[in-house]
Amino acid sequence: MENTDINSFLNYYKKLRERTNKLIAVIPEEYMDWAYKPGKFTIADQIRHISAIERYMYAETVQGKPCKYSGCGKELADGYENVLKFFNEKHQESIEIFSRLTDDDLQRKCLTPGNASISIWKWLRTLTEHEIHHRAQLYIYLNMLGVDTPPMFGLSSEEVIQRSSNNF
Secondary structure: OOOOOHHHHHHHHHHHHHHHHHHHOOOOHHHOOOOOOOOOOOHHHHHHHHHHHHHHHHHHHHOOOOOOOOOOOOOOOOOHHHHHHHHHHHHHHHHHHHHOOOOOHHHOEEEOOOOOEEEHHHHHHHHHHHHHHHHHHHHHHHHHOOOOOOOOOOOOHHHHHHHOOOOO
16 A cells, blocks of 8 residues: 555555554553563553654654664663553654655655665555554564453454354
């Protein structure tokens, strides 16, 4: 999918973030520092990572600036409320930057941290893929912990099967 209109991208991204927010809203505070094994991202790390990459890598590079991402550890935000505040603040900062882009800017090239030249519209597409990837990890983490998670598009898989006309 090619993004040729910044407002269309921003509307799409807003809906994507709403689905991420619904999932984050069900995370119990006591699980924020949980990881499935030592050395892997905790739930809080995942949330900080989504927002720090968005702000310090994607939002910087679309402005023609170098990446400032330096990790997703507790030094960015520690504790349930602080992690959620960081997540929301960095997203708002990023949206303000993305909102300044024009449709013509989407065709411009930016330089990724790996020194690849890429059209800004393609770079923003990878931003959405990145968030979806980490949201899926959060779904798995929460399911491992027995936390009920919201369906992404209104119905769970089981509900779709139940309503399907293909039930034999």
